[in-house]
Amino acid sequence: MDLLDRLRLDVPVAQAGMGGVAGGRLAAAVASAGGLGTIGLHPPEELRAAIRRVRDEAAGRAVVVNLLMPFLRRGHIEACLSEGVDAAVIAFGGDARLVRELRDAGVFVFMMVGTEDQARDAVAWGVDGLIAQGREAGGHLVGTVAALRFLPHAIELAQGRPVLLAGGVASSADTAAALAAGASGVVAGTRFLLTAESEAHDSYRQRVLSAERTIETTLFGLGWPARHRVIPNGATQRWCHPDGTVRRLPALINAGSAPLARLVPESSAGSVARMQRPSLPLFSPVAPLAGMPGSWVDRTALYAGESALRITDIISAKQAVAELAGR
Numbered sequence: 001m002d003l004l005d006r007l008r009l010d011v012p013v014a015q016a017g018m019g020g021v022a023g024g025r026l027a028a029a030v031a032s033a034g035g036l037g038t039i040g041l042h043p044p045e046e047l048r049a050a051i052r053r054v055r056d057e058a059a060g061r062a063v064v065v066n067l068l069m070p071f072l073r074r075g076h077i078e079a080c081l082s083e084g085v086d087a088a089v090i091a092f093g094g095d096a097r098l099v100r101e102l103r104d105a106g107v108f109v110f111m112m113v114g115t116e117d118q119a120r121d122a123v124a125w126g127v128d129g130l131i132a133q134g135r136e137a138g139g140h141l142v143g144t145v146a147a148l149r150f151l152p153h154a155i156e157l158a159q160g161r162p163v164l165l166a167g168g169v170a171s172s173a174d175t176a177a178a179l180a181a182g183a184s185g186v187v188a189g190t191r192f193l194l195t196a197e198s199e200a201h202d203s204y205r206q207r208v209l210s211a212e213r214t215i216e217t218t219l220f221g222l223g224w225p226a227r228h229r230v231i232p233n234g235a236t237q238r239w240c241h242p243d244g245t246v247r248r249l250p251a252l253i254n255a256g257s258a259p260l261a262r263l264v265p266e267s268s269a270g271s272v273a274r275m276q277r278p279s280l281p282l283f284s285p286v287a288p289l290a291g292m293p294g295s296w297v298d299r300t301a302l303y304a305g306e307s308a309l310r311i312t313d314i315i316s317a318k319q320a321v322a323e324l325a326g327r
């Protein structure tokens, strides 16, 4: 299958869905530049508006939505189906029924995987393509080893389906290495977080630009106690060991908090973050977005991947697509 034709792309470069960081503005800018722009999961009405924005601003390009399973509700799926999205990226869960429902509606379904078992499940469920995530990636992690190490296993298990590589892609050399290793394209998150069109708070982007290291932790796990990669901040300094592992109290609180993701409506995510303090071991997955107070950079998750250490500037999404594609 020619992925570029199927998804009406000029270049094999995708922008990762990144929750509130990746709205219609970013996805539309990436799609207009010929890459695959992905809208992060938003409350259903905002999702509909973002889908329409990409359709308007990037006419003729594919519209893609990230289905972040721990927070996915029926309303999100209905929004995707009734707005007629072209592709979906299922991540951090999933099942055969959802894949079938999307494919029956003509949606091209990717699933992000980080282990061979996850890749086997995705293929058994009938997905159209895989995204092989490496452990160096920013944000939440399914990746367990470096992306280029996992890629050959994912390609073998994909049985001819396209496989995109995610994790550590910040330059045309990274893209070239992934393609040479058999990937059909690349997915970049951190590079697009650091663009003018991302919805990240400016202080967050500045922290990422000046970061000296990233850590893998589970600290920001209230309601979603899964591994994630972040830049250290006031909260991690107080509650994480130097290697990122979480101290006893927040670890215990997070471990019992998974049902919260289903109970707390998305619209109240900001209110939960408002209660967060570096001194209080209650940290939700919310990231600091434009419009939130700048002081939240020390109490919320500064998601970023290892490639943050190589990125030196904020550029436009168009320029990021061109740089990653080597044009």
Ligand SMILES: Cc1cc2nc3c(=O)[nH]c(=O)nc-3n(C[C@H](O)[C@H](O)[C@H](O)COP(=O)(O)O)c2cc1C
Binding pocket: 016, 017, 018, 019, 021, 040, 041, 066, 068, 090, 091, 092, 112, 133, 136, 137, 138, 139, 140, 166, 167, 168, 169, 187, 188, 189, 190, 191, 193, 287, 303, 304, 305, 306, 307
């Ligand atoms: C700020 C940020 C937020 C993210 N949020 C999500 C998300 O909501 N859903 C998802 O599937 N992946 C999310 N990811 C992970 C990306 O899908 C992707 O795997 C990762 O960014 C690739 O690694 P890179 O950051 O080195 O490019 C996020 C990544 C970042 C940097």
